[in-house]
Amino acid sequence: MGPPHPPRERADAARNRRKVLDAAAALFAERGVDAVSLDLVAAEAGVGKGTVFRRFGDKSGLAAALLDEREQQLQRAILCGPPPLGPGAPPVARAAAFTRGYLDYVFDNPELVRMSETASPGARFRIGAFRFWHQHLAVLLGEAGEPAARASVLAHALLAPLAAEHLLAQLAAGAQRADLVDGLVRHAELVVAGC
Amino acid sequence: MGPPHPPRERADAARNRRKVLDAAAALFAERGVDAVSLDLVAAEAGVGKGTVFRRFGDKSGLAAALLDEREQQLQRAILCGPPPLGPGAPPVARAAAFTRGYLDYVFDNPELVRMSETASPGARFRIGAFRFWHQHLAVLLGEAGEPAARASVLAHALLAPLAAEHLLAQLAAGAQRADLVDGLVRHAELVVAGC
DNA sequence: CATCGAATCGGACTACAGTCCGCTTATGTC
DNA sequence: GACATAAGCGGACTGTAGTCCGATTCGATG
Numbered sequence: 001m002g003p004p005h006p007p008r009e010r011a012d013a014a015r016n017r018r019k020v021l022d023a024a025a026a027l028f029a030e031r032g033v034d035a036v037s038l039d040l041v042a043a044e045a046g047v048g049k050g051t052v053f054r055r056f057g058d059k060s061g062l063a064a065a066l067l068d069e070r071e072q073q074l075q076r077a078i079l080c081g082p083p084p085l086g087p088g089a090p091p092v093a094r095a096a097a098f099t100r101g102y103l104d105y106v107f108d109n110p111e112l113v114r115m116s117e118t119a120s121p122g123a124r125f126r127i128g129a130f131r132f133w134h135q136h137l138a139v140l141l142g143e144a145g146e147p148a149a150r151a152s153v154l155a156h157a158l159l160a161p162l163a164a165e166h167l168l169a170q171l172a173a174g175a176q177r178a179d180l181v182d183g184l185v186r187h188a189e190l191v192v193a194g195c
Numbered sequence: 196m197g198p199p200h201p202p203r204e205r206a207d208a209a210r211n212r213r214k215v216l217d218a219a220a221a222l223f224a225e226r227g228v229d230a231v232s233l234d235l236v237a238a239e240a241g242v243g244k245g246t247v248f249r250r251f252g253d254k255s256g257l258a259a260a261l262l263d264e265r266e267q268q269l270q271r272a273i274l275c276g277p278p279p280l281g282p283g284a285p286p287v288a289r290a291a292a293f294t295r296g297y298l299d300y301v302f303d304n305p306e307l308v309r310m311s312e313t314a315s316p317g318a319r320f321r322i323g324a325f326r327f328w329h330q331h332l333a334v335l336l337g338e339a340g341e342p343a344a345r346a347s348v349l350a351h352a353l354l355a356p357l358a359a360e361h362l363l364a365q366l367a368a369g370a371q372r373a374d375l376v377d378g379l380v381r382h383a384e385l386v387v388a389g390c
Numbered sequence: 391c392a393t394c395g396a397a398t399c400g401g402a403c404t405a406c407a408g409t410c411c412g413c414t415t416a417t418g419t420c
Numbered sequence: 421g422a423c424a425t426a427a428g429c430g431g432a433c434t435g436t437a438g439t440c441c442g443a444t445t446c447g448a449t450g
Contacts, residue, residue, distance in 0.1 A: 010446060013398065034316075037436055048400025053438060114316075121229075121313060125364040149370075153378025156365060160355035161348075169320040170351060175344070183348025190386055205416060208428060232406055243430025248408060392450095399444065406437085414429070420422090 013055075019045040020052055024062055033063070033111040060119030063112050064127055071129050074105050078136055091140040095158070095192040096185050098136065103181050106164050114164035124163065133159055144192050158188055208250075214240040215247055219257055228258070228306040255314030258307050259322055266324050269300050273331055286335040290353070290387040291380050293331065298376055301359050309359035319358065328354055339387050353383055 023045035027036045038059060042049045056062040083089035084097040106113050117124040124130055137155035138148075146154060160166075161184060170180060218240035222231045233254060237244045251257040278284035279292040301308045312319040319325055332350035333343075341349060355361075356379060365375060 010397065012446065016399085038438090039436070042400090049402095049438085050400050050440080051398080054398080058437075118313070118316060121309075122360060122364055124360075125368075149374045150378045150381065152370065153365070153375055154382055156361060157352075157356040157379065157382045160358065160361050161352040163355065165317065165319075166351060166355050169317055170348070173320075175347065179344045180348055183345045184352065186345065187349055187352045187386065190389065191382065194385065203417090205427065207416065211429085233408090234406070237430090244407095244432095245409080245411095245430050246428080249428080253407075394449090395447100397444105397446075400442100402440090404437105404439080407435090409434080410432090412430100414427105416427080417425090419424085 016045070016047050016051055017055060019047060020055065020062075021065060025066055028066075028112065033115045038062070058120050058123075060116050060123040063116035063119065064129075067109065067112055067116055070105060070108065074101055075129070075132055077101065091144040092189055092192045095137065095140050095188040098133075098140075099158075099162070099185050099188040100181065102133070102162055103167075103184065106162065106167060107177065110164050110168055114168060117164055130159070140192060144194055146194065154191055158191055161187065211240070211242050211246055212250060214242060215250065215257075216260060220261055223261075223307065228310045233257070253315050253318075255311050255318040258311035258314065259324075262304065262307055262311055265300060265303065269296055270324070270327055272296065286339040287384055287387045290332060290335050290383040293328075293335075294353075294357070294380050294383040295376065297328070297357055298362075298379065301357065301362060302372065305359050305363055309363060312359055325354070336387060339389055341389065349386055353386055356382065 020041060024036070024041045027041060027044055038052050039049055041062070042052045045052070052062070056065060077085050078098065078101075080086060084093040085101055089097070116127065134152075134155050137158050138151045141151035141154050142148065167180060171177065215236060219231075219236045222236060222239055233247050234244055236257070237247045240247070247257070251260060272280050273293065273296075275281060279288040280296055284292070311322065329347075329350050332353050333346045336346035336349050337343065362375060366372065
């Protein structure tokens with residue numbers, strides 16, 4: 001058999017995706033994530049509205065695409081980076097390191113993360129990355145001795161307070177970033193240590 | 196001085212509020228919370244659109260108004276009901292009882308709670324009730340020995356996974372309600388016990 | 391290079407959230 | 421009971437999310 005005609009992305013499609021991502025990054029940085037409509041992104045990118053929606057679905061998909069690289073970086077560090085974030089350290093230390101790493105990721109661009117999580121209802125859980133974080137924590141909890149059903153729920157409990165919306169709400173209420181990191185790392189340690 | 200003209204609610208305003216709440220309850224129950232627009236609620240209630248928005252702000256406000264009674268019931272039980280939910284029991288037991296009570300409240304009407312939490316961004320934290328729950332847990336954590344800044348963050352961490360959106364996502368992913376309750380009660384115990 | 395099938399494009403279109411302001415109606419006073 | 425005042429009403433209006441499908445462009449093939 002010859003080459004199975006791998007369905008490559010068309011050249012114009014790739015070009016348009018870049019134009020949209022560049023325009024979105026510029027507009028988000030300039031005016032703030034909330035003040036930018038997808039209409040505007042499309043106009044600025046010089047493409048039609050339908051193109052933006054077909055490719056990214058909604059604003060949360062667009063935000064997720066912009067965050068993709070940073071996110072994969074963290075995933076790689078977990079899968080094959082040095083401990084305690086990567087494999088090799090005990091579960092409590094890995095969970096604490098994950099919490100720090102994830103908070104760094106969120107605080108890097110909180111508005112964008114919030115948008116990727118909340119633009120459409122349940123968006124956060126549909127993202128592939130969420131499953132990755134959840135799976136990682138559930139495995140750590142399993143290693144620490146929790147039964148599977150409970151480990152899954154506790155993994156959710158560890159991830160829930162890391163949502164950008166929660167963090168931003170606490171900052172807006174006057175909390176310090178250092179206190180958030182401190183409290184959430186302790187939270188992770190307490191839960192994984194399991195008393 | 197005479198009576199200071201207490202700004203009472205006008206009779207027609209009260210009548211309209213009832214009409215809107217009744218129409219909303221009926222439509223939400225019949226078609227599901229998501230499939231009902233406020234336009235439709237206004238039409239069904241026989242009032243203008245502006246009336247609905249002026250009084251309830253948005254769909255989350257309307258949902259919150261419908262939940263108000265059930266919510267105050269839980270608040271009363273915490274403030275002056277019998278232990279372990281009410282005062283008198285040790286912090287760990289009270290936090291566990293709160294978790295059970297709150298989950299009962301959410302599972303009573305999950306779609307409505309989700310709407311009250313997510314219709315507008317950050318809605319959950321603006322509701323007065325959220326502050327109440329947060330304060331309650333922060334006090335319990337303080338009694339258990341946590342310093343104030345950390346107690347506030349941990350109280351957030353206890354509340355975050357109780358969001359209807361999280362619970363519904365887990366149910367949709369196949370989790371059982373009993374496992375959620377079990378895991379989240381344990382979560383609360385672990386955090387308040389503080390190792 | 392000409393042709394063809396299919397993937398992609400783009401903007402008109404629908405529906406909804408939320409605002410605004412001239413009109414109506416209730417309430418308290420004489 | 422009539423009046424003055426302010427609170428409340430309601431629907432027209434604006435801007436955005438998201439859909440849809442006829443027109444266009446791509447890339448492979450002979």
